[in-house]
Amino acid sequence: MTSTHSEEALKALMLLSLDGDEAAYRRLLNAVRVLLVGYYSRRMAAATKADMEDLVQETLLALHSRRETYDRERPFTAWFFSIARYKLIDHHRGRGSRMMAETELGEDFESEYSEAAVTARMDVERLLEGLPAKQRELIRQVKLEGQSVADTASRTGQSESAVKVGIHRGLKALAEKLRGGK
Amino acid sequence: MRKTDDIIDSLVGELKPVPRHALARRFAAGVLPALAVSLVLMLATLGLRIDMAEALMLPVFWIKSAYNALLAIAAFLAAYHLARPDGSRGRFFQFAAAIVATMAVVAAIQLTISPAETYRTLIVGSSALHCPLLIFLFALPVFAGNVWVLRHGAPTDLRLTGFIAGIAAGAAGAWVYSWFCTENGMPFVLIWYSLGILMTGILGSLLGPRLLRW
Numbered sequence: 603m604t605s606t607h608s609e610e611a612l613k614a615l616m617l618l619s620l621d622g623d624e625a626a627y628r629r630l631l632n633a634v635r636v637l638l639v640g641y642y643s644r645r646m647a648a649a650t651k652a653d654m655e656d657l658v659q660e661t662l663l664a665l666h667s668r669r670e671t672y673d674r675e676r677p678f679t680a681w682f683f684s685i686a687r688y689k690l691i692d693h694h695r696g697r698g699s700r701m702m703a704e705t706e707l708g709e710d711f712e713s714e715y716s717e718a719a720v721t722a723r724m725d726v727e728r729l730l731e732g733l734p735a736k737q738r739e740l741i742r743q744v745k746l747e748g749q750s751v752a753d754t755a756s757r758t759g760q761s762e763s764a765v766k767v768g769i770h771r772g773l774k775a776l777a778e779k780l781r782g783g784k
Numbered sequence: 785m786r787k788t789d790d791i792i793d794s795l796v797g798e799l800k801p802v803p804r805h806a807l808a809r810r811f812a813a814g815v816l817p818a819l820a821v822s823l824v825l826m827l828a829t830l831g832l833r834i835d836m837a838e839a840l841m842l843p844v845f846w847i848k849s850a851y852n853a854l855l856a857i858a859a860f861l862a863a864y865h866l867a868r869p870d871g872s873r874g875r876f877f878q879f880a881a882a883i884v885a886t887m888a889v890v891a892a893i894q895l896t897i898s899p900a901e902t903y904r905t906l907i908v909g910s911s912a913l914h915c916p917l918l919i920f921l922f923a924l925p926v927f928a929g930n931v932w933v934l935r936h937g938a939p940t941d942l943r944l945t946g947f948i949a950g951i952a953a954g955a956a957g958a959w960v961y962s963w964f965c966t967e968n969g970m971p972f973v974l975i976w977y978s979l980g981i982l983m984t985g986i987l988g989s990l991l992g993p994r995l996l997r998w
Contacts (some may be wrong), residue, residue: 622801659791664998666795668938670806671868684869688940690998767872 607633609724613678620669631662634682638662641686661689677724729776737772739766745773811864811933815956819930821962822922830918830964844968848892852959853975854883855981859952863930866945867937884978891970906969912976915965919980920987923950923957924974927984934996946992947985954984 612633618626638658646654664685672681726746730738743754744765753761803809839845862876898906909915930949938946959978967973 619799620802622799623887624799626798627799628792631795635788635792655788659788662788662791662795664938666798668869668936668998670802670810670936671869671938673807674804676870681868681870684940685938688869688938 607637608727609677609679612682616672616678617674620672620674631665634665635662637682638686641683642690645690657689657693660693661686664689729779732779733772733775737768737775740768741772741776744769807864807937808869810936811860811867814929814933815926818819818926819960822957823927823963826845826922826960826964826991833966836965838965839966842968844894844970845962846966847887848962848967848971848973848977849959850979851883851887852955852962855957856952856955857879858883859948859955863934863945863949863952866939866941866948867934867953869938869940871939873944873948875911880951885973887970887974891974894970906975907971907975909967909969909972909976911965911967912972915961915967915972915976919954919958919961919977920983921957922960923953923980923984926956927953927988929953930988931991931995935998937989938998939996941965941982942993942996943989944992947989949992950985950988951981953988957981957984 612630615626615630615633619630635658638661639654642654642657646657665682668685671676730741733741740754740758743749743757744751749766753763755765758765760768831838858876858879862873865871865874894906895903927950930953934945934949958981961980962977
């Protein structure tokens with residue numbers, strides 16, 4: 603997730619949109635559209651491009667017509683991806699291939715944007731904020747995004763051992779922070 | 785890709801502010817008038833129970849009223865949460881089970897302190913056959929109100945949401961009916977009222993997937 607697609611950024615846009623801010627709403631819809639393309643393309647292996655575009659549009663319309671069901675106290679992405687997920691299942695159901703929807707929606711997909719997962723990720727982000735930028739980036743890439751040490755090393759122009767040491771130090775600092783209660 | 789841009793344009797153009805607690809207002813706007821219709825229907829066709837003045841003094845009358853009201857409140861709250869795509873039923877089934885279990889205890893106490901020859905009156909009474917049906921009928925306006933609300937919502941488990949919306953309507957209908965019904969048996973309420981409420985719940989679970997799809 604890039605920063606414009608983070609929970610905090612999207613939620614802020616949603617709150618402005620609910621108060622009638624058209625510019626914020628346009629930004630929200632455009633950001634969310636990008637997320638939807640990613641979300642659906644990962645889950646619809648056999649889908650045609652037109653099919654996916656239909657689903658993206660239908661989900662945008664649903665977000666619009668159901669926006670009164672958003673609870674301002676709760677995470678935006680959990681709400682939004684619940685709509686996306688419902689629309690995906692409904693889409694498969696409509697084509698009489700319910701099985702496909704159910705097998706494609708594995709546990710890891712479903713839990714990715716659950717409220718618990720979103721709040722956990724926000725907590726992690728908050729913890730990471732306290733680290734030096736370099737360590738934070740390494741931990742994010744390797745531990746959160748699951749990229750390999752080798753890839754991260756070549757991308758950041760460091761040696762592999764430097765990456766490993768950076769991550770190790772960062773994690774140690776995090777552990778101390780948690781133990782010391784900040 | 786062009787078309788999606790157009791859709792975003794038109795959605796932005798249509799944007800209107802959403803008041804806080806919009807969903808709660810929607811529930812009030814859908815459910816309260818429906819409940820009023822149900823009450824008026826009961827008053828017009830059946831009327832209040834003939835011994836109303838004395839009944840107001842009876843604990844059993846108020847226990848019967850509370851049983852239905854509590855079930856309705858628990859179910860309405862769950863339906864309100866389920867109207868959100870990321871909502872859950874919460875502890876609805878635990879609450880409902882606790883309410884029914886409490887009623888069962890009350891019914892058992894009433895039976896133990898009553899002479900055996902009154903059991904028939906307390907359990908079957910004189911209206912066991914039509915009681916669940918009338919409850920079901922008085923529940924229908926409220927059920928329609930619930931469906932109207934939920935069709936504006938975004939429930940994702942349509943069968944469960946339909947079932948709980950049905951239970952809410954059934955318990956509201958039972959509460960309405962309890963102002964006419966002269967039965968004072970707690971076992972009667974436990975069996976026949978619950979049956980009417982359950983019937984409405986089943987109606988909801990059958991219709992939910994069709995009516996609540998969005």
